[in-house]
Structure formats: C-alpha cells, structure tokens
Amino acid sequence: MDEKNNGIKGTGCEILVPFNDRKPLKDIERSIIKTYRKNIWSKFIKAIKEYNLIEDGDKIAVAISGGKDSLLMAKLFQELYKNGNQNFELEFIAMDPGYHKDIRSLLEDNCKYLDIPVSIYDADIFQVADKIANDYPCYMCARMRRGSLYGKAQELGCNKLALGHHFNDVIETTMLNLLCAGNFKTMMPKLKAQNFENMELIRPLYLVEEKYIQRFIQNAGIWPLNCACMVAAKKIGNKRYEIKDLLEGLRKDFANVDMNIFRAAENVNMDGILGWQKNEEKHLFLEEY
Ligand SMILES: Nc1ncnc2c1ncn2[C@@H]1O[C@H](COP(=O)(O)OP(=O)(O)OP(=O)(O)O)[C@@H](O)[C@H]1O
Numbered sequence: 001m002d003e004k005n006n007g008i009k010g011t012g013c014e015i016l017v018p019f020n021d022r023k024p025l026k027d028i029e030r031s032i033i034k035t036y037r038k039n040i041w042s043k044f045i046k047a048i049k050e051y052n053l054i055e056d057g058d059k060i061a062v063a064i065s066g067g068k069d070s071l072l073m074a075k076l077f078q079e080l081y082k083n084g085n086q087n088f089e090l091e092f093i094a095m096d097p098g099y100h101k102d103i104r105s106l107l108e109d110n111c112k113y114l115d116i117p118v119s120i121y122d123a124d125i126f127q128v129a130d131k132i133a134n135d136y137p138c139y140m141c142a143r144m145r146r147g148s149l150y151g152k153a154q155e156l157g158c159n160k161l162a163l164g165h166h167f168n169d170v171i172e173t174t175m176l177n178l179l180c181a182g183n184f185k186t187m188m189p190k191l192k193a194q195n196f197e198n199m200e201l202i203r204p205l206y207l208v209e210e211k212y213i214q215r216f217i218q219n220a221g222i223w224p225l226n227c228a229c230m231v232a233a234k235k236i237g238n239k240r241y242e243i244k245d246l247l248e249g250l251r252k253d254f255a256n257v258d259m260n261i262f263r264a265a266e267n268v269n270m271d272g273i274l275g276w277q278k279n280e281e282k283h284l285f286l287e288e289y
Pocket residue numbers: 062063064065066067068069070071093094095096097145149162163164165
C-alpha cells in the first residue's frame with residue numbers, strides 16, 4: 001500500500017505486505033536456520049554468546065507484541081531449544097493494551113499458526129497513557145508497558161524478559177540521543193531492571209538487521225501487526241522515523257555508516273571525552289587531568 005496515500009503518513013506506520021501465501025510452518029521454521037542462517041540465526045547466536053544473554057537455569061519471558069520482530073524472536077528461541085540448548089525455560093507473553101478486536105485476533109491467529117504457545121493478558125495501557133499523558137502518550141505508554149511486562153514475567157517465575165529490539169533500533173537510538181537529546185548513549189543488549197528485583201531485560205535480536213526480519217516475515221507469508229496503536233496514530237510525528245530517513249540518506253554517501261554508528265559505542269575513547277555520567281553522577285575530564 002502506498003504510505004503517502006493512506007492518510008497515516010507521519011505516524012511511521014509501515015505496512016508489510018507478504019510476498020506470498022502463508023508457507024507451511026515446517027518451511028518457515030527451516031528457513032530460519034537455512035535461508036537466514038547467516039543474517040538472522042548466526043547473529044542471534046552471536047549476540048547470546050557475546051553478551052552472555054542466557055545462563056544456566058534462566059526462565060525467560062519472551063515478550064510478543066505480534067509485530068514482525070517479536071514473532072521472529074519467539075521462533076528463534078524455539079529453534080534454539082529444539083536444537084538441544086535446554087539449559088533454560090521459556091514463557092511467551094503478550095500484553096493486550098487495549099487493541100482493536102481485529103488486531104487481537106490477528107495476534108492470536110499468527111501465534112496459533114506459528115505454534116507459539118502465548119499467554120495473552122489484558123492491561124489498560126492505551127486508555128491510561130492517553131488520559132494522563134495526552135501530549136506524549138508514546139513515552140508514557142512505553143514505560144507502562146515495560147513495567148507491566150516485567151510484572152507479568154515475575155509473576156510467572158521468570159528472571160529475564162526478552163524484547164525484540166534489533167540492530168537498527170540500536171543505531172537509531174544512538175542517533176536519536178545524539179541529535180535530539182545531546183548525549184551519547186546507546187541501547188544496551190541487556191540491563192538490570194531497576195524496580196523489579198533479580199529481573200533482567202535482554203535483547204537477543206541486537207545484531208540482526210531489520211531488512212532481514214522484514215524479508216523473513218514477507219517470505220513466510222505472515223501479516224504481522226503494524227500500527228496497532230490506538231492513541232498516538234495521527235497525533236504524533238515520530239522522530240524515530242525521521243532518523244530512519246536520515247540514515248537512509250547517509251547510506252548513499254558514507255560506506256558502512258550503520259556499522260560505524262554501532263561501533264562508536266564500542267570504541268569510546270575516554271581521552272577524547274569532556275564529561276560523562278556514571279550511576280547518575282556527572283563527571284568532568286578535569287577531575288582526572
Ligand atoms: N503488547 C506487547 N506485549 C508483549 N510484548 C510487547 C508488547 N509491545 C511491545 N512488546 C515488546 O517490546 C518490543 C519493542 O516494542 P516496540 O513497540 O518498539 O516494537 P517493534 O519495534 O514494533 O517490534 P515488534 O515488531 O516486535 O512489535 C517488542 O519487540 C516486544 O518484544
């Protein structure tokens with residue numbers, strides 16, 4: 001569908017149209033470790049190893065929104081488990097923040113088709129975010145969503161919550177912070193929850209590029225949830241989408257720009273830094289001069 005003509009330009013809604021009918025589940029599962037071995041499967045394994053995302057005895061709550069990223073993440077975890085890595089347990093959770101009933105059905109149908117045993121629970125997030133944060137519902141919604149997912153994960157006895165953020169989310173966040181917030185801060189592959197004891201957040205798609213996730217979903221013939229938000233649609237021009245466009249432009253003139261932005265967070269040179277924050281405390285280079 002032409003985004004320009006569907007009345008929702010500027011909301012960032014992107015409709016992923018499948019390339020074909022839904023493929024049989026066995027073919028979809030096989031494609032993860034065959035067709036997408038290099039660009040999806042290996043990157044998933046690499047992130048798990050490199051950042052030590054899974055440890056013996058973990059019980060991981062895999063958070064499924066029904067979008068392309070989290071559907072793929074759920075299948076990746078299942079493949080990992082099937083392939084004999086069974087030092088962890090899985091729970092699949094989806095929070096219904098007040099979706100339209102057709103959206104809820106799409107989520108249920110996709111999970112059923114993909115054989116993801118998801119538990120869906122209700123939370124009034126859309127209504128509350130709209131009421132208490134009318135101008136900036138996205139920020140409030142994201143915070144409440146995170147809290148709700150942590151709470152549900154803990155209730156199920158999990159010690160980790162897995163979210164479907166991918167490589168492009170990581171570099172877009174770095175650029176958003178740099179250009180809009182005036183700081184240098186990336187999205188981390190894992191972090192400890194502040195308000196939930198012994199809970200960690202992990203991002204196993206950290207090294208997977210979005211274009212391969214899109215290709216995988218479209219080839220599988222799946223219609224993922226897009227634009228399920230009932231609050232911000234049409235209300236907010238999303239800066240993240242402006243950053244996406246900016247990066248698209250930069251790619252034409254700068255080789256490896258994506259990877260260079262990613263690497264910048266690995267190669268911070270402390271001899272070239274004026275100030276930094278650690279544990280919410282500010283420091284200046286003069287302290288060590
Ligand atoms: N309603 C929800 N229920 C469960 N998990 C969710 C929900 N909304 C978001 N998440 C989790 O948070 C992650 C990031 O959410 P965000 O809305 O930024 O998703 P996204 O980039 O559109 O990814 P996806 O394609 O998985 O929806 C999702 O990948 C998913 O793991």
